[in-house]
Amino acid sequence: MKMVTAIVKPFKLDEVREALSAIGVQGITVTEVKGFGRQKGHTELYRGAEYVVDFLPKVKIEAAVDDSIVDQVIDAIEKSARTGKIGDGKIFVSPLVQVIRIRTGETDRDAL
Amino acid sequence: MRKLVASLALGFAALLAMGPLHAQETPASTLETPATVVVEDAPAATAEASVAEPAAPATAEETPKIDSGDTAWMMTSTLLVILMTIPGLALFYGGLSRSKNMLSVLIQVFVVFSLISVLWAIYGFSLTFGGEGNFYASFQYLFLKGITPDTVSATLATIPEFVFIAFQGTFAAITVALIVGSFAERIKFSAVLLFSVLWFTFSYIPMARMVWGGGLLGKAGALDFAGGTVVHINAGVAGLVGAYVLGKRLGFGKEAFTPHSLTLTMVGASLLWVGWFGFNAGSAGAANGVAGLAFINTVLATAAATLAWIAGEGLHKGKASMLGAASGAVAGLVAVTPAAGFVGPMGSIIIGLIAGLVCLWGVSGLKRLLKADDSFDVFGVHGVGGIVGAILTGVFAAPYLGGTGAEDFAMGAQVWIQTKSVLLTIVWSGIVSFIAYKIADLVVGLRVTEEEERQGLDITSHGETAYNK
Numbered sequence: 001m002k003m004v005t006a007i008v009k010p011f012k013l014d015e016v017r018e019a020l021s022a023i024g025v026q027g028i029t030v031t032e033v034k035g036f037g038r039q040k041g042h043t044e045l046y047r048g049a050e051y052v053v054d055f056l057p058k059v060k061i062e063a064a065v066d067d068s069i070v071d072q073v074i075d076a077i078e079k080s081a082r083t084g085k086i087g088d089g090k091i092f093v094s095p096l097v098q099v100i101r102i103r104t105g106e107t108d109r110d111a112l
Numbered sequence: 113m114r115k116l117v118a119s120l121a122l123g124f125a126a127l128l129a130m131g132p133l134h135a136q137e138t139p140a141s142t143l144e145t146p147a148t149v150v151v152e153d154a155p156a157a158t159a160e161a162s163v164a165e166p167a168a169p170a171t172a173e174e175t176p177k178i179d180s181g182d183t184a185w186m187m188t189s190t191l192l193v194i195l196m197t198i199p200g201l202a203l204f205y206g207g208l209s210r211s212k213n214m215l216s217v218l219i220q221v222f223v224v225f226s227l228i229s230v231l232w233a234i235y236g237f238s239l240t241f242g243g244e245g246n247f248y249a250s251f252q253y254l255f256l257k258g259i260t261p262d263t264v265s266a267t268l269a270t271i272p273e274f275v276f277i278a279f280q281g282t283f284a285a286i287t288v289a290l291i292v293g294s295f296a297e298r299i300k301f302s303a304v305l306l307f308s309v310l311w312f313t314f315s316y317i318p319m320a321r322m323v324w325g326g327g328l329l330g331k332a333g334a335l336d337f338a339g340g341t342v343v344h345i346n347a348g349v350a351g352l353v354g355a356y357v358l359g360k361r362l363g364f365g366k367e368a369f370t371p372h373s374l375t376l377t378m379v380g381a382s383l384l385w386v387g388w389f390g391f392n393a394g395s396a397g398a399a400n401g402v403a404g405l406a407f408i409n410t411v412l413a414t415a416a417a418t419l420a421w422i423a424g425e426g427l428h429k430g431k432a433s434m435l436g437a438a439s440g441a442v443a444g445l446v447a448v449t450p451a452a453g454f455v456g457p458m459g460s461i462i463i464g465l466i467a468g469l470v471c472l473w474g475v476s477g478l479k480r481l482l483k484a485d486d487s488f489d490v491f492g493v494h495g496v497g498g499i500v501g502a503i504l505t506g507v508f509a510a511p512y513l514g515g516t517g518a519e520d521f522a523m524g525a526q527v528w529i530q531t532k533s534v535l536l537t538i539v540w541s542g543i544v545s546f547i548a549y550k551i552a553d554l555v556v557g558l559r560v561t562e563e564e565e566r567q568g569l570d571i572t573s574h575g576e577t578a579y580n581k
Contacts, residue, residue, distance in 0.1 A: 045433065047492075
């Protein structure tokens with residue numbers, strides 16, 4: 001099992017969600033985050049005070065998936081989240097040790 | 113046990129305070145003090161005065177009569193000025209703060225308003241309007257002694273004295289509340305209260321006496337319709353001094369002190385604009401032509417200043433901002449305050465345009481020069497705006513510029529008087545403020561600890577958070 005984490009532009013969230021649904025990923029967790037990579041921030045001006053804001057709002061999507069579909073998941077996210085401009089984001093894949101469904105107690109594959 | 117004793121002590125104090133209520137007993141239908149020279153009644157050569165004359169001789173020798181129109185308007189004006197402070201000013205400042213300090217700003221404005229309102233009634237009114245004297249009047253009306261519901265105002269002969277007292281009280285309260293914006297986000301609550309009492313007593317009252325109560329500046333012919341000097345320069349300077357004495361906020365210049373809700377700041381600015389009609393037009397003291405003039409000037413100067421500020425922003429920085437529009441509006445309001453009943457509508461537009469641009473400089477270029485952390489730019493807007501407005505009043509009161517000045521109006525001489533009153537205000541307020549801050553520092557300490565400032569005043573000073581997340 002793998003935990004696939006993707007940081008994407010906020011307006012891409014719906015597209016990514018639909019793409020994941022289409023390949024059978026039934027649940028995801030979404031968090032609003034901020035960060036930066038190579039995309040520049042912006043400047044805010046309040047009266048005479050100028051502040052450079054490096055952080056940009058992004059959305060983090062986490063999905064626990066079975067090894068058999070990891071590549072499809074990565075592909076789906078890449079295609080739906082890509083705009084071609086700097087700041088599209090990144091996908092991280094990390095190994096998942098255990099998964100438990102709270103309601104039923106099912107574990108691992110049965111819990112995905 | 114200690115809390116019980118403290119509660120009992122407070123209860124006894126409250127019982128003792130009942131004593132002064134007896135001061136209200138002695139009825140007097142009119143006050144003995146002669147009607148003091150009030151700037152509101154200035155130039156006799158105005159059209160309004162000649163219209164009023166037919167009515168005057170009939171009542172001159174009789175007991176002054178209360179006019180229901182004037183009274184209703186003055187009570188309405190009082191309400192509007194209260195709205196300016198709570199929640200107008202509170203939200204205007206509050207929105208500019210960081211969310212961890214929101215409640216501290218709100219409570220400081222709210223409680224200062226309450227505190228000064230009470231002190232005004234106890235001794236403020238008496239010392240400002242109760243008798244003769246250049247800097248202080250007398251204790252004749254301590255606890256409003258001798259004034260009854262039927263007492264007609266000695267200053268404004270067509271309204272009840274209680275209404276006049278209430279109206280003037282709101283001015284005192286908002287003036288002190290304005291200062292909160294300078295030392296916000298790092299000051300101790302107890303220091304705010306102690307400073308407020310001292311400053312109200314030794315700066316506001318004498319200034320109000322000097323300009324409106326028939327004291328030094330009023331006699332010299334200074335024109336200040338609704339309080340450019342008494343309120344705005346007075347508070348602005350006190351704020352600047354406070355910013356210096358308290359020192360900069362932690363992280364000033366390095367961390368981003370982003371306003372947490374410019375939405376609320378806009379709401380506050382709008383309430384200030386609407387409420388200011390009570391401030392300016394109410395200072396006419398009656399529902400008449402002068403009030404109408406002050407009313408329209410309050411629309412125009414403000415609008416012009418808003419436009420000037422955002423135009424300046426747009427040209428200089430490339431973007432017009434909501435904060436700029438709101439600040440421009442306040443700058444215009446401040447500048448037209450001394451001028452409202454003395455200049456013509458076109459004059460007030462020009463005053464607004466100038467004030468908008470000068471105050472924009474006041475919160476940027478000048479602020480950098482002064483190197484003080486005036487949290488919400490009280491000096492930059494109220495101080496600078498008040499100075500601009502006070503001096504321009506001397507210019508645009510000229511009859512050939514649409515003002516209400518007499519035929520023999522001498523602009524040069526008037527501008528000089530205006531300048532003198534501005535300088536006096538700056539010096540007086542500066543010195544008194546400095547001493548008041550120092551006393552507060554000695555008695556209770558001015559700043560919260562570093563730890564408390566980092567965490568935020570809401571939780572550390574008041575045990576609450578504004579936004580539960």
